[in-house]
Amino acid sequence: MPTASGHTEAIRASQVIDTNVKDRRGNKIGEIEDIMLDKLSNHIMFAVVSFGGFLGVGEKYHPLPWEILNYDEDESAYVVDLTKQQLEAAPADSIEELTSGDGTRYRDLAYDYYKTPRYWDTLSH
Amino acid sequence: MPTASGHTEAIRASQVIDTNVKDRRGNKIGEIEDIMLDKLSNHIMFAVVSFGGFLGVGEKYHPLPWEILNYDEDESAYVVDLTKQQLEAAPADSIEELTSGDGTRYRDLAYDYYKTPRYWDTLSH
Numbered sequence: 001m002p003t004a005s006g007h008t009e010a011i012r013a014s015q016v017i018d019t020n021v022k023d024r025r026g027n028k029i030g031e032i033e034d035i036m037l038d039k040l041s042n043h044i045m046f047a048v049v050s051f052g053g054f055l056g057v058g059e060k061y062h063p064l065p066w067e068i069l070n071y072d073e074d075e076s077a078y079v080v081d082l083t084k085q086q087l088e089a090a091p092a093d094s095i096e097e098l099t100s101g102d103g104t105r106y107r108d109l110a111y112d113y114y115k116t117p118r119y120w121d122t123l124s125h
Numbered sequence: 126m127p128t129a130s131g132h133t134e135a136i137r138a139s140q141v142i143d144t145n146v147k148d149r150r151g152n153k154i155g156e157i158e159d160i161m162l163d164k165l166s167n168h169i170m171f172a173v174v175s176f177g178g179f180l181g182v183g184e185k186y187h188p189l190p191w192e193i194l195n196y197d198e199d200e201s202a203y204v205v206d207l208t209k210q211q212l213e214a215a216p217a218d219s220i221e222e223l224t225s226g227d228g229t230r231y232r233d234l235a236y237d238y239y240k241t242p243r244y245w246d247t248l249s250h
Contacts, residue, residue, distance in 0.1 A: 009164045009165045009228075010161055010162070010163060010164070010224055010227045010228030011161070011164055012160070012162070012220075013138035013141075013159055013160040013161075014138075014142060014160075017139060034137045034138055034139050035137070035162070036135055036136070036137055036138075037135070037138055037160070037169055038135060039134045040134045042168055042191060042192065043167055043168055043169070044162055044167050044168065048137070066164070066167060067167065099135055099137065102134045102135045103134075104135070107135075
């Protein structure tokens with residue numbers, strides 16, 4: 001069911017963009033910059049997250065499988081169970097690069113890095 | 126491959142929002158208002174399209190399966206092969222109602238109306 005903040009199983013893209021991302025301790029570490037959509041298979045490819053203030057100036061954008069972003073009502077934020085060390089070693093690049101090659105390069109890198117099941121391997125259509 | 130306008134198989138949600146929707150003859154009939162995402166299954170549920178100027182003042186928002194929106198590079202717009210009569214009889218409501226009940230009510234109505242294959246019937250995970 002819809003909640004006061006509008007974050008539910010069904011969620012509008014415009015409400016996701018600019019939402020804060022926090023760590024397990026409730027510290028803000030970044031925010032959702034955009035959502036990459038897979039027009040071909042009708043899937044969400046990955047969220048584009050900026051951890052600039054957390055990882056340092058000039059940080060690039062991180063592709064994150066949406067499955068690892070858990071919305072926390074109390075925090076009004078997506079919570080990720082990742083350490084600074086994990087994020088520093090994670091796939092990241094400019095937004096232009098994240099979109100290049102139809103996004104599959106960074107999609108694959110991200111799903112591998114975060115060990116998320118590949119939705120495109122189980123497509124039945 | 127990415128195009129000049131950035132509309133490809135991989136597309137950023139922020140670039141889709143506010144994009145024009147045209148009919149087959151190139152007339153602007155509406156625009157993309159938002160995209161409803163299915164957090165549970167990682168799918169795009171439907172596009173939220175406003176046909177206000179085309180169908181009349183006070184028009185509600187239409188849920189459209191993204192499959193029936195075809196991006197036309199030359200028009201810089203999504204093109205739909207639908208008549209005014211078809212749109213007038215199509216499912217439409219306020220944005221709040223489109224999101225209610227986790228969006229499945231209007232998702233189902235839209236996919237039925239436009240005879241689009243139901244992605245949720247073929248989910249393997």
